[in-house]
Amino acid sequence: MGTVLMLCLGTVYAWSFFQGLLVREFKDVFGWTNSQVAWIFSFAIFFLGVTAAWGGAQLPKRNPRTMAMIGGTLFAAGCAVAAFAFSIKSLALLYAGYGVMGGIGLGLGYVTPVATIARWFPDRKGLATGMVVMGFGLGALFMSKVLAPLLLDLTHRNLVSVFLLLAGVFLVLGVGSAAFMKNPPAGWLPEGCAEPAAKAACDEVEEIPLGKALLSGRFLSLWIVFFCNITAGISIISFQSPLFQDLWKRFNPELAAAALAGFGATLVAVSSLWNGAGRFLWGAASDRIGRSRTFRVMLASEVLVFALLVMTKNPWVFAVLVCWVLLCYGGGFGAMPSFIGDVFGSRLMPAVYGFILTAWAAAGVVGPQIFAALQDRLSPAAASTWSFIVAGGFVILGLALSFLLSDARRTA
Numbered sequence: 001m002g003t004v005l006m007l008c009l010g011t012v013y014a015w016s017f018f019q020g021l022l023v024r025e026f027k028d029v030f031g032w033t034n035s036q037v038a039w040i041f042s043f044a045i046f047f048l049g050v051t052a053a054w055g056g057a058q059l060p061k062r063n064p065r066t067m068a069m070i071g072g073t074l075f076a077a078g079c080a081v082a083a084f085a086f087s088i089k090s091l092a093l094l095y096a097g098y099g100v101m102g103g104i105g106l107g108l109g110y111v112t113p114v115a116t117i118a119r120w121f122p123d124r125k126g127l128a129t130g131m132v133v134m135g136f137g138l139g140a141l142f143m144s145k146v147l148a149p150l151l152l153d154l155t156h157r158n159l160v161s162v163f164l165l166l167a168g169v170f171l172v173l174g175v176g177s178a179a180f181m182k183n184p185p186a187g188w189l190p191e192g193c194a195e196p197a198a199k200a201a202c203d204e205v206e207e208i209p210l211g212k213a214l215l216s217g218r219f220l221s222l223w224i225v226f227f228c229n230i231t232a233g234i235s236i237i238s239f240q241s242p243l244f245q246d247l248w249k250r251f252n253p254e255l256a257a258a259a260l261a262g263f264g265a266t267l268v269a270v271s272s273l274w275n276g277a278g279r280f281l282w283g284a285a286s287d288r289i290g291r292s293r294t295f296r297v298m299l300a301s302e303v304l305v306f307a308l309l310v311m312t313k314n315p316w317v318f319a320v321l322v323c324w325v326l327l328c329y330g331g332g333f334g335a336m337p338s339f340i341g342d343v344f345g346s347r348l349m350p351a352v353y354g355f356i357l358t359a360w361a362a363a364g365v366v367g368p369q370i371f372a373a374l375q376d377r378l379s380p381a382a383a384s385t386w387s388f389i390v391a392g393g394f395v396i397l398g399l400a401l402s403f404l405l406s407d408a409r410r411t412a
Contacts, residue, residue, distance in 0.1 A: 001180035002113030003135035005068060008174040009075060009109050010139020011166075012048075012102070013275070015041040016241040017144045017268055020261065021159075023242070030089055034242075038372035041238050042365045043099025044078075044106060049361020051107025056115065056354015057210070060347070064116045064181040071109025072174030076167045078102025083163035109174065110136065111357065112181055114337050115350035120184050122346060123193045125338035126291075130283020133337075137276030137330045140237070144268040210351050213344050219352065221404045222343075225295060226336060227359035228398025232302060232391040233329025234360075235367035237275075239375065239387070240322055241268050246380040247315045267319055274323040275330040282331025283338065291339040292405035298328040299399035306392030310385055342407065367391070 022030060022037050055067060081097025113132050121128035147166065155161035213219060236243075241264030248255055248263050255263075286294040305321050312318050340356060341349040370390055374383040 001177040002117055002132040004177040005072060005109060005113055005174055005181075006132055006135030007139050007142055008072065008170050008177070009106050010136035010272075011143035011147065011170075012041070012044055012106060013137070013140035013237055013272060014143035014148065014268055015044075016238055017140075017148055017265055019238065020242045020245065020264055024257075030091075032091060033372075034375045035369065035372040036091060038238060038368045040094050040099050042368050043095050044103040045234065045364025045368075046361045047100055047103025048106040048110060049357045049359070049364065051104045052111040052357035052360075053107075053354045055108045055111045056357070057351040059112060059115055059350040059354070064112045064183060065179060067108050068112040068178035068181045069175050071105045071107070071112065072170065072178045074105025075102050075109060076105070076171035076174060078105055079163045079167035079170060083160045083167065086159045086163065107357070109178065111350065111354050112178075115353060116181055116183060118337055118341055118349055119188070119346060121190060122341075123190055124287060125341050126283040126285075126287040126335060127280075129337040130280040130334035133283075133333045134276040134279040134330075136333070137279050137326075138272055140272030140275065141269045142272075144265045144272070149265070208344075208348075210348060213348055213352055214355055217404075218343060218406075219356070221401060222336070222339065223356055223359050225299075225398045225402050225405065226332060226356060227363050228394045228401070229295070229299060229302075229329065229332040230360050230363035231367040231394045232306070232398075233325055233332075233367075234363050235371045235387065235391050236322055236325050237271075237329070238368035239371045240271060241265065242375070243384055243387075244315060244318065244322075246384065247313070247318055250381065251313070251315050263315070267322065270319070271323050271326040275326040278327035278330030279334035281334070282328070283334030286335040286338060290407045291335055291342060292402065292407050294331065294335050295405065296399065296402045298331050299395055299402055302328050302395045303392060303399060306388050306395060309388040310392070367394075 019034070019037050019041070022032060023034055055071075059067060078098045078101040081101060082094055085091075085093035085097055114129050117128050117132050118125050147169065148162070151162045151165050155165070244267045245260040245264045248260055282294055282298060289297075302325060305324050309318065309321050309325075312321065336356060337349070337353055340353045344352045371383075371387050374387050374390075377383075378386065
């Protein structure tokens with residue numbers, strides 16, 4: 001049920017599908033620029049991260065079912081407000097509805113199942129939380145290849161009706177799955193904790209005050225590395241469809257607009273599979289090779305991938321490279337919850353993990369806005385080149401700082 005909830009919330013990752021529609025197909029209707037439309041996504045991710053910090057701190061005192069259901073309700077309500085915003089052509093209301101209200105719902109809905117599942121499986125934190133956050137990564141596939149095309153066809157491309165129907169779907173699926181969230185019984189330990197290989201992971205670390213944990217050098221290092229990996233990946237997520245369409249247009253100028261849109265939607269869907277798989281695969285791998293080593297491998301591979309993205313002019317090669325970026329992007333989310341649990345302990349995990357998600361909030365503003373500014377000011381080819389150079393710079397910084405990370409358990 002945690003994975004189903006994440007699948008609904010993760011549809012926000014398909015925003016590049018609507019980014020292209022609003023800036024190109026509906027340009028004469030709304031007249032909005034890339035930067036203006038990108039702020040909708042940026043607001044949603046920013047408020048996701050900020051709200052997750054508050055929600056993570058509150059979760060030990062509150063019922064996870066209630067918090068998750070509130071999150072699902074607010075995300076659905078954000079889609080309903082977006083529908084009204086489209087009807088009156090109000091960009092400000094889109095920011096407030098889908099961006100702020102929907103983002104708050106995303107934050108409450110995201111942090112709750114991750115922290116709750118980690119308590120049920122302390123012996124396999126990377127695998128279990130990776131499976132749950134995999135749902136968030138697959139949300140873009142659900143939206144771009146199932147929900148959005150179906151609803152656009154049914155409503156004859158009426159965005160007001162599309163977002164009203166989305167609100168209904170998310171209210172039923174999101175809130176319904178959230179109702180299953182609950183904490184394990186007091187003192188819960190699964191049978192796997194008796195295994196020698198898993199016993200150390202199940203043992204609790206010595207507790208320290210939350211404030212001390214958040215001001216520690218280890219938290220700061222984790223935050224910056226997480227921020228760098230997210231900034232590079234979320235930049236791709238927010239503009240992968242228009243970037244892919246521009247590349248196809250240069251590769252084959254005879255392609256019609258409908259064909260280009262189809263290519264863009266397909267890449268969003270396929271890359272979301274890699275995003276989801278990365279959360280599961282890298283999360284599971286971190287149980288075996290260690291959390292810090294997992295981040296170094298991911299970031300090192302991304303340095304090479306972004307260098308190739310700068311040079312490639314072939315859309316098929318571009319698609320493969322984007323999928324690898326998304327695999328590693330998702331991997332950061334798959335490995336981080338267990339990393340936090342190992343370093344700071346299960347009691348502090350919800351609060352510390354919530355605060356680490358503020359890196360997501362910051363990256364959700366920085367990455368897409370850099371890409372949007374370049375798209376609005378440069379030619380498509382130049383914008384792509386400089387976008388990948390900037391994203392690669394963030395990955396290099398993250399890789400350098402990852403050598404400050406350690407799997408050693410925290411001491412007071």
